[in-house]
Amino acid sequence: MQTVSELDALRAAMAGLRRDGASIALVPTMGALHQGHLALVREAKQACDHVVASIFVNPTQFGANEDLDAYPRQLAEDSAMLEAEGVSLLWAPDVKAMYPEGFGTEVAVSKLTENFCGASRPGHFDGVATVVCKLFNQVMPDQAFFGEKDFQQLTVIRAMARDLDLSRPHASAIVGVPTVREPDGLAMSSRNRYLSPSDRERAATLPRAMREAIARIEEGADVTRALAALEDDLLSAGFDEVDYAELVDARTLEQLAALTSAPARLLVAARIGGTRLIDNMKVGAG
Ligand SMILES: Nc1ncnc2c1ncn2[C@@H]1O[C@H](COP(=O)(O)OP(=O)(O)OP(=O)(O)O)[C@@H](O)[C@H]1O
Numbered sequence: 452m453q454t455v456s457e458l459d460a461l462r463a464a465m466a467g468l469r470r471d472g473a474s475i476a477l478v479p480t481m482g483a484l485h486q487g488h489l490a491l492v493r494e495a496k497q498a499c500d501h502v503v504a505s506i507f508v509n510p511t512q513f514g515a516n517e518d519l520d521a522y523p524r525q526l527a528e529d530s531a532m533l534e535a536e537g538v539s540l541l542w543a544p545d546v547k548a549m550y551p552e553g554f555g556t557e558v559a560v561s562k563l564t565e566n567f568c569g570a571s572r573p574g575h576f577d578g579v580a581t582v583v584c585k586l587f588n589q590v591m592p593d594q595a596f597f598g599e600k601d602f603q604q605l606t607v608i609r610a611m612a613r614d615l616d617l618s619r620p621h622a623s624a625i626v627g628v629p630t631v632r633e634p635d636g637l638a639m640s641s642r643n644r645y646l647s648p649s650d651r652e653r654a655a656t657l658p659r660a661m662r663e664a665i666a667r668i669e670e671g672a673d674v675t676r677a678l679a680a681l682e683d684d685l686l687s688a689g690f691d692e693v694d695y696a697e698l699v700d701a702r703t704l705e706q707l708a709a710l711t712s713a714p715a716r717l718l719v720a721a722r723i724g725g726t727r728l729i730d731n732m733k734v735g736a737g
Pocket residue numbers: 479480481482486487488490491596597598599600601628629630631632638639640641642643
């Protein structure tokens with residue numbers, strides 16, 4: 452596996468990989484890799500001849516009071532994991548290489564970013580859309596792989612790629628990969644390592660309470676009541692705050708007051724200690 456941290460070197464390496472018409476998959480990450488990231492790499496490897504992974508802790512998607520400085524950075528360990536998975540190229544730019552002096556362009560996706568994580572993390576999705584747009588233009592992959600764990604992010608990236616005619620990858624070449632979970636059901640996340648042992652134990656209530664709420668909704672319970680019970684379950688289990696718990700149309704992220712034939716998803720974000728956890732699950736058969 453080759454590692455590059457400058458754009459010229461990336462372009463030269465990409466030209467080498469593309470020789471003979473080989474197809475390219477991109478797996479964007481912020482590092483601190485776990486099995487969730489490796490699931491993306493494995494799907495990418497099945498789909499294309501070469502996998503290019505990126506590691507970049509993108510400052511523009513962090514709010515002023517968020518964990519940019521504390522975010523785990525472990526390039527040597529991550530690099531060994533990617534190499535073991537057969538990744539061909541690691542793109543690991545520093546902030547100056549990604550945002551050279553004078554950088555002043557932003558990609559903003561409207562509507563889909565208004566609620567949920569977009570409301571509680573103002574500017575977050577502008578940062579995500581801008582850096583992912585740059586990654587697409589830098590690598591020009593045939594397919595790009597993102598986790599369903601960040602469901603709103605996946606929806607926003609699909610919309611951006613469609614709206615901006617990012618022909619490689621075009622919207623249909625963005626692949627969503629199902630969430631990988633710990634044995635107790637907690638969605639894997641780099642931020643889980645912030646949890647104290649007791650908060651880590653309590654955190655498993657999140658997927659459990661979500662499954663219970665989904666069962667109630669699928670049995671025909673009133674959605675507002677089921678979501679209120681979910682919030683109560685989380686607060687009783689020791690969560691400090693429920694940021695949102697909503698049933699949405701999985702395509703438009705519009706809130707649903709009842710289950711319909713539309714594909715539906717339960718989206719939740721909740722804080723335990725200083726750590727904000729997000730999760731989402733499919734609801735119903737739509
Ligand atoms: N448990 C998971 N299952 C599947 N994909 C995941 C999982 N966790 C993260 N991903 C995906 O990996 C990619 C990189 O995510 P990122 O590096 O932010 O990791 P993360 O664990 O989500 O970190 P964070 O704690 O910052 O949310 C994203 O597309 C994300 O959706």
